[in-house]
Each structure stands twice: as structure tokens, then as C-alpha cells.
Amino acid sequence: MTWRRCATVLLLLMPGLGLIVSLIGMVVYVAIAQSFGLYNLNGDSVFTVAHWAEMLDRKLYTRAVTYSIYIGVWSAILAVAFAYPLAIWLRKPFRGSIIIGAILKAPLLVQGLVAAFLFINVISYHGIFNQLMQAIGLWDEPRRLQNDRGAIGVLFLQTWKNMPFALLLLTGAVQAIPDDVLDAARDMGAGTFARFRKIIAPLSLSAMQAALVIIFIGAVADFSFQVIAGPTNRQSLAQLMVFVRQTSWHEAAVVGVTLMVIALAGSLLLAIAARLILKGPFSR
Amino acid sequence: MKTLLTSVTAFALSAGIAWADSPATDMSNMSWDDIVAQAQDEGQVTWYVWYFQDRFRPVVEAFEAEYGIDVIIPEGTGQGNSDKMLAEKGRETGDIDVLAWGLNDFDTIDVTALFQPLNMLPEDDGRVGELLGVDGKGHVLAYWGNQTGIAYDPAHVAQVDLPQTVEDIAAFWGEHPGKFGFNYEKGGSGPSFFQNIIRASTGIDLMDGEVSDERLAVAEAGFDVFTAQADDYVVTASNVDSITRLSDGELWMVPAWEDHLAGLQNSGEVRADIKFYIPEFGMYGGANGVAVPMNAPHPAAAAVFINWLTSADTQTLFNQTFGTAPMHAKADDSAALVSNAQRANQTPWGNQPFRGALEKAFIEQVILER
Incomplete structure (x- = not known):
């Protein structure tokens, strides 16, 4: 390839790749630099690892890391787990399948904050759910369900919000599997679960990986669900970043960089794990 | 070329306007x-x-x-x-x-x-x-x-029974578990509450902003009030969450801002019968x-x-x-939620950086351990 052709290719790539590299690159660079004491907004910039040491020493930080990973991993797994049966059910069109598909994707249109407030209204102390449970006689008095310590509320919201996205990706992949392949497997005695494990899941692996990774990245950085419906005895990384920014931009940058590293490493691990489980040594 | 000239002219004009608008x-x-x-x-x-x-x-x-x-x-x-x-x-x-x-x-x-x-x-x-x-x-x-204090539901707590000391607060938690809530983030009313409880129970001078291990150790003795009865109070998500749950009847007492509560009551978003007071152990005002x-x-x-x-x-x-406390000597303050006599319980905000260090320690040792 001549230098002229190289230059042409680079120029053609510039509008897309250049924008990504320059804009995202600048943000990442500033975040990393700030986490080491540079770009100080309130005083002198001095290179130091003190902000990392300070945050690594705080229980608030380590809890936020494990909590965000917990939310990210389980949100991705639950959303995909709920989406798969629906994608298989909707694989072949039937009367009403388009309407059902549209209804299932409705949560995509609801903004996260709105969903969180609606959820809180439903499960609040005197909310509809508590009233229902008392009306049917299962509970004698209202129960405090808001901001539960196990973050079940946040996982419910994440799954509810992300399942349609996983469904969107998986439906296309599952529909692309030829009937002949599934019929052949059935003829050879494969049951429902065996057909899913050995045919459908491996053939839709790319879509599953994409769903897992994208949902994980969004959920690990969750802010809106956490601050409204999450437990009050721990913080997500995004929440912690906003919280510590009140006193130190540098410590907030440490949290931000941590978030980016976890998103990147976690995505890779999830994608690799899914591949190993479905196509690797664990698939037999 | 025409487009280029138009762009340059527009840029020059906008720069000129910005220059004329400069604040010097x-x-x-x-x-x-x-x-x-x-x-x-x-x-x-x-x-x-x-x-x-x-x-x-x-x-x-x-x-x-x-x-x-x-x-x-x-x-x-x-x-x-x-x-x-x-x-x-x-x-x-x-x-x-x-x-x-x-x-x-x-x-x-x-x-x-x-x-x-x-x-x-x-x-x-x-x-x-x-x-x-x-x-x-x-x-x-x-x-x-503005003034922080405690908002309460008069349907459940009579004025004569209002907790005024640290011991009163602890007794209220014991007698009515799960009916007192406070926030530690997203609003200053909760931090005002727990910091003043710590000040009142340990005698630490929060106006002294100096951070030292000795001073933090003194303040941390006040954490016992919270750790001993961790299951008896609720940690809410924010100032607004506290007031909402009070108005809803779930909680009976929550720290709040006087002006915030009055504003929400005036707009009809919070029950008008909710009352507010500044306890005798003192809470921040400013x-x-x-x-x-x-x-x-x-x-x-x-x-x-x-x-x-x-x-x-x-x-x-x-x-x-x-319903704010007026910030002018000649203004009328008759519409405030608390009397001038109660304003004597007002305490000044603790000074930094000690206040921040205290909040940090409180979160680590009390909130995260719940």
C-alpha cells in the first residue's frame, strides 16, 4: 500500500475514528491525569498517587466496587436469561406475536428515572403492592420494601429495563437459525433443553455476548436506579463518584477510572465466559 | 467562497458582540x-x-x-x-x-x-x-x-413528647423502632442531625476545623449512639425522601430543612399538618x-x-x-415555622475540613456497618 493510499484511508476514517479517538481519548486522558492529581480545578496540579491510596483505603470505595460488579453481572445474566425463552417463543410468527413483541419492548421507551420513581410508588410503605398484600390477607401490616439491602429492587429494575434490549438482539439471532438444523436435532433425539444448549445458544452466541456486554456496562455504571431504589448502606460506583466529587475532583476521577477499567475488564470476562461455557470445554 | 466569507463575517460579528459584552x-x-x-x-x-x-x-x-x-x-x-x-x-x-x-x-x-x-x-x-x-x-x-431541625407527624408524636436530648432520641428509637429516619447524603438535614448528636454526646467542638486522630477518636465515641440501635432507625435516600415518607405516614420523625418543608407545604406537596422544631441539643442553621x-x-x-x-x-x-428566616434586620419574620425562642437552639455549621472527615468516618463506621 502506497503512502498516498494510506493517507486516503486515514482521511476517510477520520470523521468516524478520529472523532472517537479524540473525544473519548481526551476524556479518558483527563480522567486518568486527574486521578493522579493533575488538572486541579482548585489549586496547583501535582502528580501524586495519594488519591488512589486514599480511595483504596476506604471501605466505601471497595464496597462500591464489589456492589457495582454484583449489579452489573446479575443484571446482564438475568436480562439475557429472561429474554431467551421469549426470543425462542417469538421465533416463528404467530397471530398476535407482533403485538406481544411490541409490548415486551415497551420498557425501552420508559426513561430510567421515571421507571425508578414509578417502582418506588408501587412498593412504598402505603403503596399499591403493600395494599394488595394486606387486602388479600397475606400481610397483617405494611412492610418496608423500599431501598432493600439486597438490592433486589435495583436488579428488578435493571432486568425490566434491559430485558427488551437483550430480546431485540436475541430474537434476530434465534430467527436466523434454520428450521432444518433444529428438526435434525429433534430427529436425533435431542430434547428441548438439549436443543437450546447445543444448537440455539451456540448459534446465537455473538448476540448473547453483545447483550451481556452492553447490559453489563450500563448496569455497572448505574446511577439513577441506585440513588432512588438502591440500598442506603452502600453506593454504586457512579453514585460514589458524584458523592466524592463534592469534596475532591481527584478522588472522583479515581472512581471514574475504576469504573472504566471494570467496564472494560468485566465485558471481556463476560464475553469469554459465555464462549467457554457454550463452545468451550464446559459445553460437554 | 461566499459561504466562507459569510462564516468569517458571522464569526467576527459574534466575537465583536462578545467583546462588547465583556464584564470589565x-x-x-x-x-x-x-x-x-x-x-x-x-x-x-x-x-x-x-x-x-x-x-x-x-x-x-x-x-x-x-x-x-x-x-x-x-x-x-x-x-x-x-x-x-x-x-x-x-x-x-x-x-x-x-x-x-x-x-x-x-x-x-x-x-x-x-x-x-x-x-x-x-x-x-x-x-x-x-x-x-x-x-x-x-x-x-x-x-x-435556612435552618435544619426535625419534622414530625403530630398525629403520632405530641408536642410535649418531642425528643430534646440525645437520650430522648435514643429512647424514641427504642420505643418506636423504624419510625425515625435520616439521610446521610443528598441533602444536609441528616448530616446536621447526626453531627449534632455526636457533638452533644461527646462535647467535641465542631467549630474547630482541625483534623487530628485524637479529635476524630473523641467524635467517634458518639457513633455508639447509632451503632447500639442500628435496627431502630431508617436511613433514607435524601432530604426529599425523608419528607415524602413522613408525609406518607411511614415515618414519624425526620430531620428536615425549615424552608424546604415550608415550601413543599405551601405548594401542597406535603401534608400541611406536619410540624417542625429545633431540638434543644441543637441543629445547624445558616x-x-x-x-x-x-x-x-x-x-x-x-x-x-x-x-x-x-x-x-x-x-x-x-x-x-x-417560610425562610429573613436575611435583613428590618424584614418581617412572622411566617416562619419556628419561634424566635427556638432559634436559640441553632448551631453554626461545623468547620471544614474536620466536618468532612467526621462525615467520612461516620459513613465508614456506621452506615456501611448496618
């Missing part, structure tokens, strides 16, 4: 009438205030009608507005004409370097530029008195202030607006509309 005007030698005239030429003032934006907009219409100057109140958070002010301090002309911020927050930065002196305002001894140990140094004036950044685009209009905002008449109006 020294008003210290101007008469007040000249300042008002210049303010009317400027035509608008942008007030960055982080709360009640929708309620301030109708209130400032009186100013707009009196001076013919438009007041623009953008949406934004307190942190976002102050970050913006700091981020654009190097710009020749910024976007902020008047910045509202907690008076004790102004105390964390060099106000003389970032904000214009307010010596251009007409003489008025009634204005408040220094409050509870926080000095605006002639660059910041208080416009909004004020929000306003200042004009050095690079304010409309400095004269900003000065005229601050003059109006901190006047006795406007402070009386705020008291009647929002």
Missing part, C-alpha cells in the same frame, strides 16, 4: 443611578440557583417589572453550578451573573479572588454579610435563611448567599438584582412565600 466594568466609582441605568442597558441577569427554580421565576417577576431587566434562572444542581463557576473562572466572560450557594460553601473557597466586591450597592446596615462565623468579606451577601463572579456578563444588572434580593421588602416576601 469597574462600578466602584459609579453612582447607583448610573449602575441602574447600565443594568437596564444590559437588559438581563442570569441567576444560577440550585433549588426552587420554578418557584423563584414568578417571584422575580416583581424585579423584572420594577427595573425592566429580565431574570433568567437556568436549571442546575448546587454542585453543577459551583463546578461551572470554577470551570469557567479563566474565561474572559462567563455565563453566570449571580451565583447562589450555601454561605458555608462560599467559605471553602477564596471569595475575594473569584467574586466581585459588592461595595457598589447602596448603604444598608440591615443586610447580612456575616453569619454564625462565616464572613462573606464584602463579596457575598446572605439572601435566604444561610444561602449570592455573589457576582469576576467574569459575570452583566455585572451592573447583577448588582441591581442582588440589591433587590437582599432588601427588607424581598426578604419579607420570601418569609411569607417560602
Whole structure:
């Protein structure tokens, strides 16, 4: 390839790749630099690892890391787990399948904050759910369900919000599997679960990986669900970043960089794990 | 070529307008009438205030009608507005004409370097530029008195039974588990509560901002009050969450801001029968202030607006509309939620950096251990 052709290719790539590299690159660079004491907004910039040491020493930080990973991993797994049966059910069109598909994707249109407030209204102390449970006689008095310590509320919201996205990706992949392949497997005695494990899941692996990774990245950085419906005895990384920014931009940058590293490493691990489980040594 | 010329001309014109709009005007030698005239030429003032934006907009219409100057109140958070002010301090002309911020927050930065002196305002001894140990140094004036205390549901807690001491609070938690809630983030009422409980139970001087292991160890002894009865109180998500759950009947007592509660009651968003008091062990009180950044685009209009905002008449109006404690000596304070006698229980905000270190330790040792 001549230098002229190289230059042409680079120029053609510039509008897309250049924008990504320059804009995202600048943000990442500033975040990393700030986490080491540079770009100080309130005083002198001095290179130091003190902000990392300070945050690594705080229980608030380590809890936020494990909590965000917990939310990210389980949100991705639950959303995909709920989406798969629906994608298989909707694989072949039937009367009403388009309407059902549209209804299932409705949560995509609801903004996260709105969903969180609606959820809180439903499960609040005197909310509809508590009233229902008392009306049917299962509970004698209202129960405090808001901001539960196990973050079940946040996982419910994440799954509810992300399942349609996983469904969107998986439906296309599952529909692309030829009937002949599934019929052949059935003829050879494969049951429902065996057909899913050995045919459908491996053939839709790319879509599953994409769903897992994208949902994980969004959920690990969750802010809106956490601050409204999450437990009050721990913080997500995004929440912690906003919280510590009140006193130190540098410590907030440490949290931000941590978030980016976890998103990147976690995505890779999830994608690799899914591949190993479905196509690797664990698939037999 | 025609497009290029048009673009260059447009850029030059906009740069010219921006230059003409630059704030490098020294008003210290101007008469007040000249300042008002210049303010009317400027035509608008942008007030960055982080709360009640929708309620301030109708209130400032009186100013707009009196001076013919438009007041623009953008949406934004307190942190976002102050970050913006700091981020654009190097710009020749910024976007902020008047910045509202907690008076004790102004105390964390060099106000003389970032904000214009307010010596251009007409003489008025009634204005408040220094409050509870926080000095605006002639660059910041208080416009909004605020007070933290405890909001309670009179349907469940009688006035005579209101907890007044640390022991009373602990007894209330024991007798009514799960009926007292407070926040540790997203609002200062909860932090005011737990810090004053710690101060009252240990005797630590929160006005001393020095951080040392010895002082933290003294303060941490006060954490026992919270750890011993961790299951008897609720940690809420924010100031708003506390008040919402009180109004809903789930909680009976929550720390709150006097002005916040009064504002929500006036707008019908919270039950009107909810009451408020300042316990005898004391809770933080203070004020929000306003200042004009050095690079304010409309400095004269900003000065005229601050003059109006901190006047006795406007402070009386705020008291009647929002229930705030007036920040002018000659204003009427009859519409406040608490009596002047109770205001004696007001304590000044603890000084930084010790207050921050105390909050950090409280979160690590109390909140995360629940």
C-alpha cells in the first residue's frame, strides 16, 4: 500500500475514528491525569498517587466496587436469561406475536428515572403492592420494601429495563437459525433443553455476548436506579463518584477510572465466559 | 467562497458582540443611578440557583417589572453550578451573573479572588454579610435563611413528647423502632442531625476545623449512639425522601430543612399538618448567599438584582412565600415555622475540613456497618 493510499484511508476514517479517538481519548486522558492529581480545578496540579491510596483505603470505595460488579453481572445474566425463552417463543410468527413483541419492548421507551420513581410508588410503605398484600390477607401490616439491602429492587429494575434490549438482539439471532438444523436435532433425539444448549445458544452466541456486554456496562455504571431504589448502606460506583466529587475532583476521577477499567475488564470476562461455557470445554 | 466569507463575517460579528459584552466594568466609582441605568442597558441577569427554580421565576417577576431587566434562572444542581463557576473562572466572560450557594460553601473557597466586591450597592446596615462565623468579606451577601431541625407527624408524636436530648432520641428509637429516619447524603438535614448528636454526646467542638486522630477518636465515641440501635432507625435516600415518607405516614420523625418543608407545604406537596422544631441539643442553621463572579456578563444588572434580593421588602416576601428566616434586620419574620425562642437552639455549621472527615468516618463506621 502506497503512502498516498494510506493517507486516503486515514482521511476517510477520520470523521468516524478520529472523532472517537479524540473525544473519548481526551476524556479518558483527563480522567486518568486527574486521578493522579493533575488538572486541579482548585489549586496547583501535582502528580501524586495519594488519591488512589486514599480511595483504596476506604471501605466505601471497595464496597462500591464489589456492589457495582454484583449489579452489573446479575443484571446482564438475568436480562439475557429472561429474554431467551421469549426470543425462542417469538421465533416463528404467530397471530398476535407482533403485538406481544411490541409490548415486551415497551420498557425501552420508559426513561430510567421515571421507571425508578414509578417502582418506588408501587412498593412504598402505603403503596399499591403493600395494599394488595394486606387486602388479600397475606400481610397483617405494611412492610418496608423500599431501598432493600439486597438490592433486589435495583436488579428488578435493571432486568425490566434491559430485558427488551437483550430480546431485540436475541430474537434476530434465534430467527436466523434454520428450521432444518433444529428438526435434525429433534430427529436425533435431542430434547428441548438439549436443543437450546447445543444448537440455539451456540448459534446465537455473538448476540448473547453483545447483550451481556452492553447490559453489563450500563448496569455497572448505574446511577439513577441506585440513588432512588438502591440500598442506603452502600453506593454504586457512579453514585460514589458524584458523592466524592463534592469534596475532591481527584478522588472522583479515581472512581471514574475504576469504573472504566471494570467496564472494560468485566465485558471481556463476560464475553469469554459465555464462549467457554457454550463452545468451550464446559459445553460437554 | 461566499459561504466562507459569510462564516468569517458571522464569526467576527459574534466575537465583536462578545467583546462588547465583556464584564470589565469597574462600578466602584459609579453612582447607583448610573449602575441602574447600565443594568437596564444590559437588559438581563442570569441567576444560577440550585433549588426552587420554578418557584423563584414568578417571584422575580416583581424585579423584572420594577427595573425592566429580565431574570433568567437556568436549571442546575448546587454542585453543577459551583463546578461551572470554577470551570469557567479563566474565561474572559462567563455565563453566570449571580451565583447562589450555601454561605458555608462560599467559605471553602477564596471569595475575594473569584467574586466581585459588592461595595457598589447602596448603604444598608440591615443586610447580612456575616453569619454564625462565616464572613462573606464584602463579596457575598446572605439572601435566604435556612435552618435544619426535625419534622414530625403530630398525629403520632405530641408536642410535649418531642425528643430534646440525645437520650430522648435514643429512647424514641427504642420505643418506636423504624419510625425515625435520616439521610446521610443528598441533602444536609441528616448530616446536621447526626453531627449534632455526636457533638452533644461527646462535647467535641465542631467549630474547630482541625483534623487530628485524637479529635476524630473523641467524635467517634458518639457513633455508639447509632451503632447500639442500628435496627431502630431508617436511613433514607435524601432530604426529599425523608419528607415524602413522613408525609406518607411511614415515618414519624425526620430531620428536615425549615424552608424546604415550608415550601413543599405551601405548594401542597406535603401534608400541611406536619410540624417542625429545633431540638434543644441543637441543629445547624445558616444561610444561602449570592455573589457576582469576576467574569459575570452583566455585572451592573447583577448588582441591581442582588440589591433587590437582599432588601427588607424581598426578604419579607420570601418569609411569607417560602417560610425562610429573613436575611435583613428590618424584614418581617412572622411566617416562619419556628419561634424566635427556638432559634436559640441553632448551631453554626461545623468547620471544614474536620466536618468532612467526621462525615467520612461516620459513613465508614456506621452506615456501611448496618
